[in-house]
Amino acid sequence: DGIIPFYGKHQAGIITPMQDFICMGAFDLTTASLDDVRKLFQSWTAAAARLTAGKTADEESGSPHLPPADTGESAGLNPMRLTITFGLGASFFDERFGLSGKRPAALVDLPRFNSDEIRKEWSGGDVVVQVCANDPQVAFHALRNLARIARGKAVLHWVQEGFQRTGAADPSGSTPRNLMGFKDGTNNPKVSDPAVADEVVWVQPSDEPAWMTGGSYMVMRRIRMRIEVWDRSALDDQENTFGRHRDSGAPLGKTNEFDDLELDRKDANGNPVIPVNSHVALAHMEGKVKILRRGYSYSSGLDARTGQLDAGLLFICFNRDPRKQFIPMQQKLASVDLLNEYITHVGSGLYACLPGASEGGYIGDTLF
Numbered sequence: 426d427g428i429i430p431f432y433g434k435h436q437a438g439i440i441t442p443m444q445d446f447i448c449m450g451a452f453d454l455t456t457a458s459l460d461d462v463r464k465l466f467q468s469w470t471a472a473a474a475r476l477t478a479g480k481t482a483d484e485e486s487g488s489p490h491l492p493p494a495d496t497g498e499s500a501g502l503n504p505m506r507l508t509i510t511f512g513l514g515a516s517f518f519d520e521r522f523g524l525s526g527k528r529p530a531a532l533v534d535l536p537r538f539n540s541d542e543i544r545k546e547w548s549g550g551d552v553v554v555q556v557c558a559n560d561p562q563v564a565f566h567a568l569r570n571l572a573r574i575a576r577g578k579a580v581l582h583w584v585q586e587g588f589q590r591t592g593a594a595d596p597s598g599s600t601p602r603n604l605m606g607f608k609d610g611t612n613n614p615k616v617s618d619p620a621v622a623d624e625v626v627w628v629q630p631s632d633e634p635a636w637m638t639g640g641s642y643m644v645m646r647r648i649r650m651r652i653e654v655w656d657r658s659a660l661d662d663q664e665n666t667f668g669r670h671r672d673s674g675a676p677l678g679k680t681n682e683f684d685d686l687e688l689d690r691k692d693a694n695g696n697p698v699i700p701v702n703s704h705v706a707l708a709h710m711e712g713k714v715k716i717l718r719r720g721y722s723y724s725s726g727l728d729a730r731t732g733q734l735d736a737g738l739l740f741i742c743f744n745r746d747p748r749k750q751f752i753p754m755q756q757k758l759a760s761v762d763l764l765n766e767y768i769t770h771v772g773s774g775l776y777a778c779l780p781g782a783s784e785g786g787y788i789g790d791t792l793f
C-alpha cells in the first residue's frame with residue numbers, strides 16, 4: 426500500500442528504489458542549544474514516522490480555537506512510498522553545539538572542482554532533509570510540515586524540487602531519461618545485493634566514527650544544463666559525449682542497454698569505439714570506484730538574465746567515503762569530461778546521513 430518503513434538499521438531513501446518526485450531542503454539551525462537540537466530531531470523523527478505511514482504530522486487536538494497540527498493538504502492521500510532522509514552538513518560541527526571533535530574525517534569541505542560556479546544560496550546548510558514520494562503534493566507536504574515543526578529552532582537555507590517520469594507514464598519501469606534525452610542510471614551498482622550496498626554505500630563498523638556506522642554520505646550537486654546548446658548539437662556529438670546510444674542506452678557500438686562497457690574496443694582505424702573523454706569512459710573509473718546515483722531532473726522556471734530555461738540535474742549520490750569515491754571521480758570528470766561543454770555545477774553540499782533509528786529512538790541518537 427505504498428508504505429516504506431521509516432524505522433530500521435539504515436535510513437530509508439538511500440538504497441530505496443527511486444520514487445518519482447523529490448522535495449529537498451537544507452536548514453540552518455538558529456538555536457545555540459544542543460538540547461533544542463535534540464528536541465528538534467526527536468520531533469522530526471516522530472513526525473517523519475507518522476507521515477511516511479500516511480498519517481498527519483501530529484495528532485489533532487480537535488480544538489477549533491487552535492491551528493491544526495497538520496497543514497492538511499495530504500488528507501485522504503496515500504503515503505505514495507514517502508521517504509524522509511536526514512543528513513548533517515559540516516557546519517553542524519562548528520563551535521555552536523560543542524560537537525566539533527565529532528566531525529567525521531570523511532565529512533570534508535568539498536574541494537573546488539574545475540569550472541565550478543557554486544552559489545551559496547543553493548549550497549550547504551547545517552541539516553539536509555531529502556523527501557521523496559510518488560506524488561509531488563505528498564512530498565511537499567512532508568517538507569512543509571518539517572519546516573513548520575522547526576520554527577524557532579531552524580530556518581530553511583535552500584529548497585529544490587525535482588522529478589522524473591512517473592510510474593504511470595512508464596508502467597514497465599525502464600530506466601528513466603534525463604533532460605538531455607539519455608537513459609540515466611543504467612550502470613548504477615546493484616545495491617539490492619547487501620554486499621554491494623555495504624561496499625559502496627554504508628559506513629562500516631571498521632570505518633570511523635562509530636556513530637556513523639550504518640549511515641552514508643550524500644553528495645548534492647545542482648547541475649545546470651545548457652539545454653539550448655545541447656539541443657543544437659548533432660546526435661553523434663551527443664552520443665560521443667556520453668559514450669552511449671541515445672535510443673537504446675547501449676554502450677556505443679552495442680545494441681542493448683545492459684551490454685557490457687568494453688572501453689578497450691577499437692574501430693577499424695584503431696580508435697576507441699567509446700571516446701576516452703566521454704562521460705561513461707571517465708566515470709567508470711576502471712571499475713574500481715563506485716557511487717550510488719539517485720538524482721532527479723529539475724526545472725526552476727526561467728533564468729531572467731538569459732531568457733533560457735533554468736533546468737538540469739539535481740545530482741544526488743551516496744557513498745561510504747567521499748574522499749575515496751565521489752571526490753576523485755568528480756576531479757576526473759571536471760577536468761576532461763566532454764559533457765562539461767553542456768553543464769555547470771551551481772550548487773553543492775556534502776552531508777553525513779545518520780544511521781537509521783529504531784522505534785523509541787530518534788535520528789541522531791547515536792551522536793547527541
Ligand code: HEM
Nearest residue numbers: 603607608609610611612613648705708709738754755768
Ligand atoms: C553514467 C548522465 C553527472 C557519475 C551516466 C550516464 C548518463 C549520465 C546518461 C550513462 C547511463 C548510466 O550508466 O547511468 C549524467 C548527466 C550529468 C552527470 C546528465 C550532469 C548533468 C555525473 C556526476 C557524476 C556522475 C557529477 C559523479 C561525479 C556517473 C557514473 C556513471 C554515470 C559513475 C556510470 C559509469 C559506468 O558505466 O560505470 N551519467 N551524469 N555523473 N555517471 Fe553521470
